[in-house]
Amino acid sequence: MSYLFDVQKTALEMDDEEDEEDAPVLQSRFRKAMVPLEDTLNADSAGHNACLMYLDYCLVMRSIKSIAHELLRHYGYVERDGCAHDFTEVTHYELRRYFNPDNDTFDAVVQMLLQIEDDEAESFVLESCDCLAASEVIFELTFVVQVL
Numbered sequence: 001m002s003y004l005f006d007v008q009k010t011a012l013e014m015d016d017e018e019d020e021e022d023a024p025v026l027q028s029r030f031r032k033a034m035v036p037l038e039d040t041l042n043a044d045s046a047g048h049n050a051c052l053m054y055l056d057y058c059l060v061m062r063s064i065k066s067i068a069h070e071l072l073r074h075y076g077y078v079e080r081d082g083c084a085h086d087f088t089e090v091t092h093y094e095l096r097r098y099f100n101p102d103n104d105t106f107d108a109v110v111q112m113l114l115q116i117e118d119d120e121a122e123s124f125v126l127e128s129c130d131c132l133a134a135s136e137v138i139f140e141l142t143f144v145v146q147v148l
Contacts, residue, residue: 006030007059035059090141091128099148109147 096106129141
């Protein structure tokens, strides 16, 4: 999601565009601009972290309250209450470590399932599985956990 806004063109930009074809967009005194960082900092609809300031010579983003370091580190946003579409990934390594850290039973079961996959042309052993925040898991993960 990005927001566009108009920025007034300089006289030099207007002169340069007079030489080009007469397209309606080119004849405008304004050009379209976008500041992706504003979308990042203000993506949480319940919060407003920063404002876009119009200075004479540039645009400046200024924080209006403390911004979580995680927000900036991930180049995204984190909603305090979470989102219905949040998920986590469960890998084979994590399953092996949890269910059977000391022997090769996990590997034997996975190999057996992979052989069945080849025979049946069905896919139910994935490298990793997603678990949604809404407590939903995909069938393949449920199946592997039940077998273990």
